[in-house]
Each structure stands twice: as structure tokens, then as C-alpha cells.
Amino acid sequence: MGTIESLWLGFSVALQPDVLWYAFLGCLVGTVVGVLPGIGPLSGMSILLPATFGLDTTKSLVMLAGIYYGSQYGGSTTSILMRIPGEASSVMTCIDGYAMAQKGRAGAALCIAAVGSWVAGTFGVIMLTLIAPPLATFALRFGPPEYTALLVLGLIFLAYMSSTSLPRTLLMACFGLLLGTIGIDNMTGHFRYSFDIAELGDGIGIVPVAVGLFGLGEILSTPAANVVGKVITPKLRELLPSRREWRESAMPIARGSVLGFLIGLTPGSAHIISSFLSYAVERRLSKHPEEFGKGAVAGVAGPESANNAASTGAFVPMLALGLPTGPITAVLMAALMIHGVPPGPTLVNEHPNVFWGFIASMYVGNLMLLALNLPLVGIFVNVLRLPYAYLYPLVIMFCVIGVYEVNHSIVDVWIMLIMGVIGYGLRKFGLDPAPLVLGLVISPTFEMSLRQSLIMSNGNWTIFFQRPIAVALLAVCAGLLVLAALSAIRSRKDWRAKLAEVEAGES
Amino acid sequence: MTLRSDHVVGGAFVVFGLVLIASSGDLPVGTLSFPGAGMMPKLIALLLVVFGLLLIIRGRESAPLASISWADLPHALRVVAIAAIAIALYQTLGFFITMALLLFALIFGAERQNPVYALGFSIGVVALTYFLFEVALKTPLEHGTIGF
Numbered sequence: 001m002g003t004i005e006s007l008w009l010g011f012s013v014a015l016q017p018d019v020l021w022y023a024f025l026g027c028l029v030g031t032v033v034g035v036l037p038g039i040g041p042l043s044g045m046s047i048l049l050p051a052t053f054g055l056d057t058t059k060s061l062v063m064l065a066g067i068y069y070g071s072q073y074g075g076s077t078t079s080i081l082m083r084i085p086g087e088a089s090s091v092m093t094c095i096d097g098y099a100m101a102q103k104g105r106a107g108a109a110l111c112i113a114a115v116g117s118w119v120a121g122t123f124g125v126i127m128l129t130l131i132a133p134p135l136a137t138f139a140l141r142f143g144p145p146e147y148t149a150l151l152v153l154g155l156i157f158l159a160y161m162s163s164t165s166l167p168r169t170l171l172m173a174c175f176g177l178l179l180g181t182i183g184i185d186n187m188t189g190h191f192r193y194s195f196d197i198a199e200l201g202d203g204i205g206i207v208p209v210a211v212g213l214f215g216l217g218e219i220l221s222t223p224a225a226n227v228v229g230k231v232i233t234p235k236l237r238e239l240l241p242s243r244r245e246w247r248e249s250a251m252p253i254a255r256g257s258v259l260g261f262l263i264g265l266t267p268g269s270a271h272i273i274s275s276f277l278s279y280a281v282e283r284r285l286s287k288h289p290e291e292f293g294k295g296a297v298a299g300v301a302g303p304e305s306a307n308n309a310a311s312t313g314a315f316v317p318m319l320a321l322g323l324p325t326g327p328i329t330a331v332l333m334a335a336l337m338i339h340g341v342p343p344g345p346t347l348v349n350e351h352p353n354v355f356w357g358f359i360a361s362m363y364v365g366n367l368m369l370l371a372l373n374l375p376l377v378g379i380f381v382n383v384l385r386l387p388y389a390y391l392y393p394l395v396i397m398f399c400v401i402g403v404y405e406v407n408h409s410i411v412d413v414w415i416m417l418i419m420g421v422i423g424y425g426l427r428k429f430g431l432d433p434a435p436l437v438l439g440l441v442i443s444p445t446f447e448m449s450l451r452q453s454l455i456m457s458n459g460n461w462t463i464f465f466q467r468p469i470a471v472a473l474l475a476v477c478a479g480l481l482v483l484a485a486l487s488a489i490r491s492r493k494d495w496r497a498k499l500a501e502v503e504a505g506e507s
Numbered sequence: 508m509t510l511r512s513d514h515v516v517g518g519a520f521v522v523f524g525l526v527l528i529a530s531s532g533d534l535p536v537g538t539l540s541f542p543g544a545g546m547m548p549k550l551i552a553l554l555l556v557v558f559g560l561l562l563i564i565r566g567r568e569s570a571p572l573a574s575i576s577w578a579d580l581p582h583a584l585r586v587v588a589i590a591a592i593a594i595a596l597y598q599t600l601g602f603f604i605t606m607a608l609l610l611f612a613l614i615f616g617a618e619r620q621n622p623v624y625a626l627g628f629s630i631g632v633v634a635l636t637y638f639l640f641e642v643a644l645k646t647p648l649e650h651g652t653i654g655f
Contacts, residue, residue, distance in 0.1 A: 005588045050638070050646050051644040051646045053646075054645060063609075085566065089606070159541075165565070165568070167558045167561040167562055167565065168513075168516075169556075170518060170558050171516075171555065171559065171562065173556040174551050174554045174555050174558060175520075175555065177547075177551050178527070178548060178552065180549045181547050181551065185544035187544070188535075188544045189536070190534060190541060190543075190544035190545075191547060192534060192544060192545075193548070216590075219586065220579075220582075220583040220586055220587065221579055221583065222579070223578075223579045223582040258581065289534075290605075340634065357580055361512060370608075389614060389618035389620050390614055390620070390628055392611045393609065393613035393614055393618075394610070394632060396586070396590060396609065396613065397606050397609060397610060397632075397633075397636070400590075400593065400594065400597070400606070400609075401602070401606075401636070401640070401648065402650060404597070405648070408649075410597060410598055413594050413597070414594060416586065417591060417594060420587070420590075421587060424583055428575055428577075429512045429515065429516050429575070430512060430569070430570070431516065447547045448549070450542075451546070452540045454539055454540065454541075454542055455540065455541060455542075457537030459538060459540030459541075459655045460539075461539065
């Protein structure tokens with residue numbers, strides 16, 4: 001079946017009224033989640049994950065994905081109107097978006113952010129449509145050694161792209177890998193670090209760890225007294241940007257879409273990294289770099305497009321290879337597995353309805369978000385009027401419900417609380433929790449593929465250097481490590497360090 | 508020598524890694540041709556020690572420990588204590604009572620907001636959530652031993 005026929009099949013699924021309803025629900029919840037500071041897409045998806053148990057696979061996936069890319073749209077609203085990033089990926093939008101709002105161009109900034117997000121999201125879905133199926137076919141050639149090499153590459157790439165140092169990122173990833181070894185060993189049946197707690201036999205779930213580290217951890221380090229925000233309410237007639245603003249935003253949107261999608265393919269917090277990089281690129285390319293920070297249109301258009309394209313790009317490795325590039329795609333994979341649908345190369349051929357229905361729903365979802373975010377911005381802004389002292393207890397309540405409802409396990413909720421405390425500590429010491437979650441997610445696959453590789457080679461570790469795909473992947477790992485070492489030896493600040501400086505200064 | 512944040516983090520992970528290796532004696536490492544259940548955890552524990560040492564060695568690049576602000580610690584401790592009590596009571600008192608108490612304790616107890624507003628908000632929001640999950644989304648919430 002060709003791409004056009006497959007996409008036709010997808011639209012026949014995605015345009016069914018009930019699938020449309022769940023796409024709308026996901027987009028709506030995602031926008032609210034993005035608007036509210038303190039709740040991320042991960043918390044939103046985790047909270048609604050149990051609600052998807054009664055749905056079929058396509059509807060579950062469509063709704064959860066809607067929350068993810070919807071939150072990228074919604075995140076810009078708080079950034080522009082309050083200078084509070086609703087989402088980590090909207091940090092860069094705060095700078096010029098809020099500056100535009102102070103000049104009376106809040107409506108134009110919101111419109112450019114929404115249109116940029118739509119263009120980038122749609123571009124991302126087109127690329128996903130074209131790339132994912134052939135990549136999945138190629139991935140069918142992967143055996144355990146190739147998967148081991150791919151996962152090592154994922155970790156090294158994450159460490160290389162990280163704005164903190166390589167050892168710090170790898171330390172966090174190892175901590176995550178270690179947490180992933182808790183529970184019964186699948187190959188021998190040994191209990192590992194379960195301390196006679198029956199619930200730990202199945203291992204530590206992604207949801208309690210991710211919600212604890214990102215949701216609760218953020219709340220613990222944000223006292224209500226520190227959150228004071230003045231909401232600028234744009235008028236509907238001010239939403240249309242001027243001709244000059246459209247002109248200034250066109251190329252940043254195009255560049256942000258391409259850059260975001262490419263970064264989205266890599267592991268880590270791609271939607272965050274892409275917005276930082278896009279901002280840096282736009283400032284570098286601008287004829288008036290001095291306008292950045294004072295309301296430059298490109299400073300809104302570029303990062304907002306990039307984070308949306310990245311959130312779509314992240315679906316490529318998830319759907320084609322069965323590899324999560326971060327905690328959010330890991331939750332989506334969990335949703336697939338709960339429904340007995342294994343994500344990965346076989347998904348396209350064995351479950352075409354799910355695969356193509358999901359992709360088609362994203363075309364529709366992006367249109368829904370455009371319609372939701374522009375005319376209804378006034379309604380979403382009203383949500384921001386809830387004081388933080390009332391808001392964060394609400395988030396804690398949803399964190400508890402979301403985690404508990406996945407397995408009806410109180411142990412999971414305790415794990416979430418412990419992870420919240422750990423997340424607070426990590427923030428204090430400037431450690432990024434994202435590699436920890438990624439380590440936890442890939443740990444079982446990594447261990448299994450490593451051990452299978454050794455067993456199939458009868459203990460000969462050179463198996464990783466005897467297979468062309470594995471060798472190519474490991475060569476890229478070595479190249480990245482050499483680049484990182486060279487940059488450390490020269491002790492010259494490279495773009496990642498500069499990015500970290502911007503992040504520290506502006507957030 | 509100034510104690511820096513990476514010295515503390517690195518030291519903590521070195522100790523953690525060593526404790527882990529020492530306490531994993533019962534997990535068999537196996538052989539290269541048939542790795543056992545202990546191979547991966549011990550390998551990772553070793554990597555934790557290595558990266559911890561690297562952090563200590565490169566510690567001077569990080570911020571001094573004294574520069575880390577702990578002004579938000581009292582707030583964090585209050586939130587953790589209240590959340591811990593709520594989690595401990597959740598399966599006994601059920602969703603409705605526990606969550607209403609959690610919200611009230613956080614809004615009034617931790618944030619010193621108007622008690623009447625706090626009470627109204629807590630009960631209202633919990634009732635709305637209960638309706639949303641139980642009726643609209645058909646997702647049963649924890650009923651506890653009391654029954655709701």
C-alpha cells in the first residue's frame with residue numbers, strides 16, 4: 001500500500017466522529033496544560049492515561065498525543081502574556097513575546113506563535129508521514145547488537161546535546177538505568193533491589209518517576225510567594241499581525257520548522273533544546289540582533305515553530321523504531337503497550353489503522369489547535385487568574401490521582417513523592433532530571449539487547465564491531481565523544497555552554 | 508579549598524555506587540557468554556562511581572556549595588509533609604475526603620489563604636473532579652474503606 005492510500009486509510013479513521021472528539025479533547029486539555037504553569041504535558045498525559053483504558057488504541061493515542069502537541073501551543077500564551085513559561089520549551093518565547101505584549105502587540109505575538117506552531121506542526125506531520133514508514137522497514141534489519149549500539153548512541157547524543165556537562169548528564173542517565181534494573185530479572189527470575197516489596201517486582205514505572213521529578217519537583221522548588229504575575233489581556237481585534245510582522249516571521253517559522261523537526265528526532269528534551277537553538281540561530285542571522293530581547297518578531301516565531309516541529313519529530317523514532325526519545329514518548333508507548341500494541345517497526349504493517357489513523361489525526365489536530373488558540377485565547381487567559389497558592393495544590397492532587405490510577409498502587413504514589421524530593425535536590429545542584437527518565441525508559445531494552453548480543457556471540461563482545469549498522473552507530477558515538485573531549489580540552493565555550501548561559505539568564 | 512556543588516554530588520554518587528556494589532553480592536554476574544542478573548546493576552554502579560569521581564575532579568567548574576539558596580526549603584518540607592500524610596490516608600479515607608483535606612491543608616495550612624475560600628475551593632474542586640472521573644470519564648477513583 002502506497003503512502004497516499006495509507007494516508008487515505010488514516011483519514012477514514014481520524015475523521016470518525018468519536019476519534020475527532022478525542023482529538024479535540026486532547027487538544028483542549030493540552031492547551032490548558034500548556035497554559036497553566038507547573039503542569040507539563042507529562043503530568044497531563046499521566047493523569048489522563050487511566051481514562052484511556054476503556055478506549056480503543058487509536059483513540060487513546062490520538063487523545064494523549066493531542067495533549068502533547070496541544071501543550072506546546074498553549075505554553076506560548078503564559079510566556080507572552082505573563083512572562084511565565086507555561087512549558088519549559090516556551091522559555092525563549094518569554095523574552096520577546098512579553099516585550100511585544102508590553103508594546104501593545106500581545107495579540108500579534110499570540111497569532112504569530114499560533115500560526116508558526118501550526119505551520120511547524122503540519123510540516124512535522126508531513127515529514128513523519130514520509131520518513132517513519134521507510135525507517136520502520138529499515139529497522140526490521142536491527143538485531144540485539146544494533147539496538148544496543150542505537151541505545152548507546154541515544155545516551156551519548158543526549159549527553160552531547162545537553163547544556164550541562166557530559167559527566168553530569170551521563171551520571172543522571174546511569175542513575176536512571178540503575179532504577180530500571182529494579183524488579184524481577186526477565187532472563188533469570190532473580191529479584192533485584194525490591195526489598196521484599198511485592199509491587200517493586202514489576203519494577204519502577206515511568207509515570208511515578210516522571211511525574212515526581214518534573215511535576216512535584218517543580219512545585220517544591222517554587223514557593224507560591226515567588227509567583228506574582230500580571231496578565232495582559234489582548235483584544236480580539238489586535239490579534240492580526242501587521243504586514244511587516246508577517247514578513248519578519250516567515251523565514252524564522254520556516255527555519256524553526258526544519259531545525260525543530262531534525263532535533264526532535266534525537267533523544268532528550270528536544271522540544272526545549274530546539275527552541276533555544278532556534279532563538280540563537282535567529283539572533284545570529286538577524287540584521288538587527290539588538291532588537292532581540294526588546295520585542296523581535298523572529299524571537300517568537302522561530303522558537304515557537306521549533307518546539308512544535310520537535311514534538312512531532314519525536315514521534316518518528318517512537319513509531320518507527322519503538323524507541324522513546326524522552327519521558328513523553330515513553331508514556332505514549334506505555335499507552336500502546338497497555339492496549340497490546342507493540343510500538344516499533346512492526347506497527348506500520350500489523351496495525352495500519354492505528355499508525356495511519358494517528359498520523360492523520362495530527363493533521364486534523366493541528367487545525368483544531370489553530371482554531372482553539374486564536375479566538376478562544378481570552379478564555380484560556382482567564383485560567384491564569386487563579387492564584388498559584390490555589391493552583392499548585394490542585395496540581396499535586398492531579399499528580400496523586402494520575403499516578404495512583406495507572407496501577408491502583410499506593411507504592412507508586414510513594415515513589416512519586418520520593419522522586420519529587422529527589423527532583424528538588426537535583427534542581428538545587430543544577431542536575432537535569434531528563435536523562436534520568438530516559439535512562440529508566442531504555443533500561444530494560446538496553447539490558448536485554450546487551451545480554452542477548454553477548455549470548456548470541458557466545459561471549460564475544462566484538463560482535464558489536466562485526467555488524468555494519470552497529471559499527472556505523474558506534475562510530476558516530478565515538479565521533480561525538482571526541483568532539484566533546486576536544487571542546488573540554490580547548491576549554492573554550494561552545495554553543496551548548498552559551499545556550500546554558502542564556503537559559504540561566506533568562507529563565 | 509572551597510566545597511562546591513559537584514564535590515557533594517560526585518561524593519554522594521561515589522558512596523552510593525560503592526554501597527550498591529557491596530550490597531549486590533547475592534546477584535550473580537554470570538559469564539560473558541551468559542550474563543547473570545547482577546551484571547547490568549554492577550556495571551552501572553561502577554559507572555556511577557566513575558562519573559562521580561569525574562565530577563569531583565572537575566568540581567571547581569561548579570558553583571560553591573554556600574551559594575545555593577535554600578530559602579524555599581521550609582515551603583518544600585511543608586508540602587512534602589502534607590502530601591505524605593495524604594498518601595498514607597488515601598486508601599483508608601478514599602479520594603473525596605483525603606483530597607479535600609489535602610487541598611485545604613495546602614491552601615490554608617501551608618499558604619495561609621482565607622480559610623472560607625480555601626474550604627469552598629477544596630470541596631468544590633474535589634466534587635467536580637469526582638464527577639469528571641467517575642461520571643464523565645468512567646474512571647473509578649479510590650473509594651477507601653468508607654466507600655466514597
